[in-house]
Amino acid sequence: MDQNSLRKLVEGQLLRLEGNAFQDCMDRLGMELYPGDYEPVRAAGPKGDTKNDGYCPKARVFFAAHATRGERIDRTKAKIRRDLEGCLQEHRDVRVWRFLTNDTAPGEVDQFIDNELRPLYRGVIIEVWGIKTLADVISKLKRDQVDRIIDVITVDDPEPHVVALNHVKTGRDLWPILSGCLGWLEHIEPDDCSDEEQDVIDSAVQAFRDWSDISSDIEYSRSEVRDAQRSITEILKELSGDGLVLYAGMGQDYPLTSGPSPFLGPVAIFKIARVRGGAEGTH
Structure with missing residues (x-):
């Protein structure tokens, strides 16, 4: 399977994921990208997940994973603002805050992040990884890593x-x-x-x-x-x-x-x- 076919396969698999299945997949991605540093987080107790779906204690990278496919733009924007601000309130020294979604972020969402959120939090690198970025990042990894992340075993023939x-x-x-x-x-x-x-x-x-x-x-x-x-x-x-x-x-x-x-x-x-x-x- 060539690189382009693998990328399209990964994209198709990501599109199928919803809710916890998408978060689990993103946890597997985090563990491959940051071996020995990434820690998954799940809601527990009255404080929930402290607006943090997974993070790297050493690299100070925090993740918010949300399957937004088919979601209204206003709800996506509200979710991004709520998760970012909640994460910054609960955690110190946040260097990178990364929002992961299995959709393509509409231009209105990009403008919202660039024009409203980044000027407010200049000390934090705010990123959105949509489905094409995720598929590109995953497909460039080694084949066994790809298999672990998308939870399938690829075959060449x-x-x-x-x-x-x-x-x-x-x-x-x-x-x-x-x-x-x-x-x-x-x-x-x-x-x-x-x-x-x-x-x-x-x-x-x-x-x-x-x-x-x-x-x-x-x-x-x-x-x-x-x-x-x-x-x-x-x-x-x-x-x-x-x-x-x-x-x-x-x-x-x-x-x-x-x-x-x-x-x-x-x-x-x-x-x-x-x-x-x-x-x-x-x-």
């Missing part, structure tokens, strides 16, 4: 599933596959490719993967998605100009991990074929 592939002619047709997958299988191509054909195919497949990697970043902008689809259409036209066509599909519930609780997710499958008598349809 999952068994393939049989999937029907359709002849794809436009970027609009291919986009649901690229934006909906968490990874991809190695593409299939003709055995007798010339060097020029190989270059065209490699360039096209890499472009498809690149668009897939950033699809979640641009899906909220219709104009950016349309630009992406038009660019993909041009790539498909270039393939067609060399007598090549793309068949693609998406395998659902594909085992991206192994172990007692495998993580299942969609993968993209690409097949490049030569035009044979104008036949189109499913493969």
Whole structure:
């Protein structure tokens, strides 16, 4: 599994977590990032968790973990303010206060932190790690660390599933596959490719993967998605100009991990074929 596939896998796993499950996952992350220093904290007694979900006594880094997926912006802002101020009241020498969430922080939340909270508490480094930052940090760790944090065992060569592939002619047709997958299988191509054909195919497949990697970043902008689809259409036209066509599909519930609780997710499958008598349809 390559780096981009692993990052998307981690992001997908984080999205599934809620409540204590997300806090437990963040505890495992803290223990990997700060071995021998990180200490989990859970609510107990009348004082609760003293506005601290976990901290590093030596590094003086304090964590607040909250699964905010689908939560209203005003509630998220109130939660951040309450946890930060409570932590500073209860603990001394707070150097870094880090808010961890399995969502992407809206711009309004970023502005709130930058314009209101940071000026009030200039002696504290205030950070928000949203889902993309968390996925990026986790996926760059060693594979065994990733497995411990997201509580699954990743595998490099999952068994393939049989999937029907359709002849794809436009970027609009291919986009649901690229934006909906968490990874991809190695593409299939003709055995007798010339060097020029190989270059065209490699360039096209890499472009498809690149668009897939950033699809979640641009899906909220219709104009950016349309630009992406038009660019993909041009790539498909270039393939067609060399007598090549793309068949693609998406395998659902594909085992991206192994172990007692495998993580299942969609993968993209690409097949490049030569035009044979104008036949189109499913493969």
